[in-house]
Structures are given as structure tokens and as C-alpha cells.
Amino acid sequence: MRFRFRPVDGSFYDLFSEAANHLVGGADLLAEMLSETSNKADVAERMRAAEHAADETTHQLIRRVNSTFVTPFDREDIYALGSGLDDVMDMMDEAVDLILLYEVKVLPPELAGQVQVLQRCAEITAAAMPGLEGMKALDEYWIEINRLENEGDKNHRRILAKLFSGEFKTIEVLKLKDIVESLEGAIDAFEKVANIVEQISVKES
Amino acid sequence: MRFRFRPVDGSFYDLFSEAANHLVGGADLLAEMLSETSNKADVAERMRAAEHAADETTHQLIRRVNSTFVTPFDREDIYALGSGLDDVMDMMDEAVDLILLYEVKVLPPELAGQVQVLQRCAEITAAAMPGLEGMKALDEYWIEINRLENEGDKNHRRILAKLFSGEFKTIEVLKLKDIVESLEGAIDAFEKVANIVEQISVKES
Amino acid sequence: MRFRFRPVDGSFYDLFSEAANHLVGGADLLAEMLSETSNKADVAERMRAAEHAADETTHQLIRRVNSTFVTPFDREDIYALGSGLDDVMDMMDEAVDLILLYEVKVLPPELAGQVQVLQRCAEITAAAMPGLEGMKALDEYWIEINRLENEGDKNHRRILAKLFSGEFKTIEVLKLKDIVESLEGAIDAFEKVANIVEQISVKES
Known part of the structure; x- marks a missing residue:
């Protein structure tokens, strides 16, 4: 075990974990939205609340960056990571919103596969955040996200082919x-x- | 008042203000493009000229970054801000261009709301640029842009719902x-x- | 001639050249894909192989950044350039993939113009990479890419106009x-x- 002499503020890590946990919740709401029996307006409402909570975490991060003298890593990187996590939430919120907005009644079952990829991404991202503190085990996380992204890409193209098959x-x-x-x-x-x-x-x- | 001992080149700030002022002009041309009575080919022509003028300002910025020894803030940030302002102009130019290109005769009136958001964004961005010098009053600008972006997002989704309403x-x-x-x-x-x-x-x- | 005292690792430059050369190959495969007489499934297969080879080069770059103490320029920039080159390949791969996936039989001849722009971009990017070592002749490369991007933009809008002309x-x-x-x-x-x-x-x- 190495001693850490730098007076770093541990709660940056807590805020990153909090932000990533919001994504786990968001991905679960997306899965609920796809279910045929769900009350779509209600799920969308809860998604909006989750998105606001995620925004609040991001704002806390930014405020802390602005008010802390010594940060555990570069200010720009804290900012970039915070914004990056926030962007995921925005995209998931958009998906939920469009499903409600477009009044799509029948969603192709293939979409569930994509949402499972998202749920898995959210889980391993949340699991990786505490690792930032010791910078360990992050290679495996990075490799697994890249694998999931490739899987998502294949799903995506398969879904596009189905959309253009003449069925819709x-x-x-x-x-x-x-x-x-x-x-x-x-x-x-x-x-x-x-x-x-x-x-x-x-x-x- | 603090003294500034660093021999910074004041004209970087002037160039950023100039770039942001081009955006005010661009947003106004976009508003003109939406008017039913406007000569669309003529407005598009003036937009092209405005976009070239904005490009020229960006190039001046880049050249100055390359030839100045001490810059008021990091070279990469000057570069990023210059490119960022340029990107806005490109997007507004694209909107004008597409209206002409697609020969859309009837534009839904809701588009005017989005262009008003853009005009307001341009105004407060131009107003914020001189503040870069003292790094003051920028928080309010940032918060207001985020508020406008949220408003734009809501407008956007409302317009999409209208487009898919069966009317078109x-x-x-x-x-x-x-x-x-x-x-x-x-x-x-x-x-x-x-x-x-x-x-x-x-x-x- | 200036002496270079920093013990830089020359092979970073080799890897950037290798990455850019993959793009030359990718652009040529894209041109082949557009030909009416090509076996599209076979070209797409070779594109996939080219994309994997490009990925491998990117991974080598990342590994080298991680294991080298003194890099010829900032680690983040090596990383950004590697990712940037990789992104080009991904986009070209996507184009090839979509042509196969959508089973588009007749491609408008105007697409060939865009692919020629891409081939030219790939060539001058590959030619510029060795220049990174001495940081020379890069201005001309940058200006020419910007000119090509403008040309591509004009082509793009012309093609869009054709797509919406009522012919399709x-x-x-x-x-x-x-x-x-x-x-x-x-x-x-x-x-x-x-x-x-x-x-x-x-x-x-």
C-alpha cells in the first residue's frame, strides 16, 4: 500500500459514483419503458426526475471543482468526465421522451437487446468509478465497454435492416x-x- | 482593480467579440429567412457572405495564436473557443442553406421560436465575450445559455411531435x-x- | 538542422503513418464498393478486415503511450490523433456496411465525387504524417483538407437536393x-x- 500525501478531496470519487449510479437507474427506466404493459407517461415522468437528479450531481461536481484548491486529477478531466456521464443520461432521457412523443405503439423486440447492452454498460461504469481512486482494474472496464459498444453496433445495424425490410x-x-x-x-x-x-x-x- | 503584469495581447478579446458579433448577424439572417415575404435566395447569399466573414475572423485568431508568444490563456483553449464559435455559424448557415435547397414552401410557425432562442443565445454570447478579460459575470451567462438550451430542447420535441402528427x-x-x-x-x-x-x-x- | 536531444521514440511516427495508410486502403475499398460490377459482400468483407487492422494499429499506439516514458508530444495529443484517425475508418466502414445492409441497388453517380474527395483526403493525410516529426509542411496539408471539406460540403448539398428532387x-x-x-x-x-x-x-x- 502506498501512502498518499496529497490532500485530495475524496468526495470527487463519491460524486462520480453517484453520477454513474444515476445511469444505472436511467437504463432500468428505459427497460421499463419498452415493456408493453408499462404506463409510458408515468415512466417518462420518473425518467425526467432521474435526469434532474443527475443534473444536480453534475452541478455539485462543477461547483466543487471551482471551490477546491487541490483536485485528485486535472480540473479539465474532472469536468470532462462529469459532462460525459451527464451526456449518457441526456441520450437515455431522449430515447424515453421520443417513445412517448412519437406515440409509437409497437416497438420491434430487437430494441430490448440494445437496452440490455445499456444496462450492462451502466453497471460496469458504476463499478469502475471507485477504481478511479487507485487507478486499478480500469483496463478491463475499458475493454469490456469497447466490446459492448461493438455488440451494440451490430444490434444497431441489424435493427436498421429490419426497419428497412418493408415491414414498416x-x-x-x-x-x-x-x-x-x-x-x-x-x-x-x-x-x-x-x-x-x-x-x-x-x-x- | 487588479494590475495585470502579463504582457497579454488585448486583441484576442477583440477577435472573440468580433466572432460572436458575426453570430448575432447570422441569427438575424436566419430570422429573415423564415419570413414569408423574404427573398430566400438573397438572404442565403448574404448568409454565405456572413459565414465567410466569420471564417476570416477565425483564421485571424489561429494566425495570431501561432505568432504570439504570450497568450492571455492557453493556446488550446483559444483554439477551442474560436472553433466553437465557428461551429455555431456553420450550423446556422446549414439551416439557411437547407431551407433554400429543399425548396420548402411552408415552414411550421413553431420554427420562429427556435430562431428566437438562437438570437438570444447570440446576444448573450456576444455580451459575455468582453467578460473573458476579467473572468467576471460568466457564471450568469453560462446558466442562461443552459436555460435557453433546455427551452430549445422543449421546442424541438414539440416541433417533432407536430411533424409526425400526420399533417405533413x-x-x-x-x-x-x-x-x-x-x-x-x-x-x-x-x-x-x-x-x-x-x-x-x-x-x- | 536542429539537433534533437530528447530521446523520443521514433516509432510513434511510424504508427501514425501506418494508421493513415489504412485510411488510403479504406477509401479505395469504398470506391470499389460504388462500382456497379463489384461483389458488394466481398468488398464489405475486405473492409471489415481493413477496419480490424486499423483497430490493431490504434491499440498498439495506446499501448505504446502507456509504456513509454518520454513521448514525442503530449500523451493526450497522441491519444487524440490516434482516436481521430480511427474515427475516419469507422465512418468509411459504416458507409460500406450501409450500402450492403440497405441492399441499395442504384447509387446516384454523384456519390463517386464524394468518394474521390475521401481518397484525396486519405492520400494527403498519409503524406502529412511523416511531417509530424519535423512539424513542417503541415500548414499546406491543413489548408488543403479544409478546401476538400468545403468541396465535400458542396457535393453533399447537391446530392441532398437530388435525393429530394422527386426522382426517388x-x-x-x-x-x-x-x-x-x-x-x-x-x-x-x-x-x-x-x-x-x-x-x-x-x-x-
């Missing part, structure tokens, strides 16, 4: 494509978070 | 969606500018 | 728009690479 009316294709792309955007946003974590660990190592 | 032919939906998304892209680009300004002020404070 | 069924417009946008995305990704190179040269000069 053109206007429905347009709607579903937006929803499907916001799911893919959320997965990409998780990958960006992993890339920022990787960059931080490269700098600090 | 599918091919028209496709065209209008592109235009509406470039407006939203311009608002997002303003938010990115505000985030860069925030990051600069975090570093410098 | 709406569902075909949707498919072709995706393909055309991934080509434009690849050109934009080349511009981003040039911007990163420019930023590196600004820092190092």
Missing part, C-alpha cells in the same frame, strides 16, 4: 430510426466516458 | 426534420461555446 | 441519406484529424 410504413421507419439512434447514441456516450477514464489513467500513471 | 407528407417530414435539427444543432453549439468559456474560467480562476 | 421513393431517400451522411461524416472526421495535427503543431512550435 415509411413514417414509422422515420420514428423508429430516431429512437434506435438515440439508444446507439447512449451506448456511444458510454464509450466516450470510458475513453475519458482511460485518458485520465494514462496521464496519472 | 412523409417526404416533407424528412426535409423539415433536417432543418429543425440544424436549428437544434446551432443551439447545442452555443452550449458548447458556453462550456468552453466555463472551462477556461475554471482553469484561470 | 421516400424510403429510398431515407436509405440513401444515411449512406451520403456517412460519407460526409468521414470527410468531417478527416478535418478533425487535421485540426488535431494543427493543434499539436501550435503547441510544439
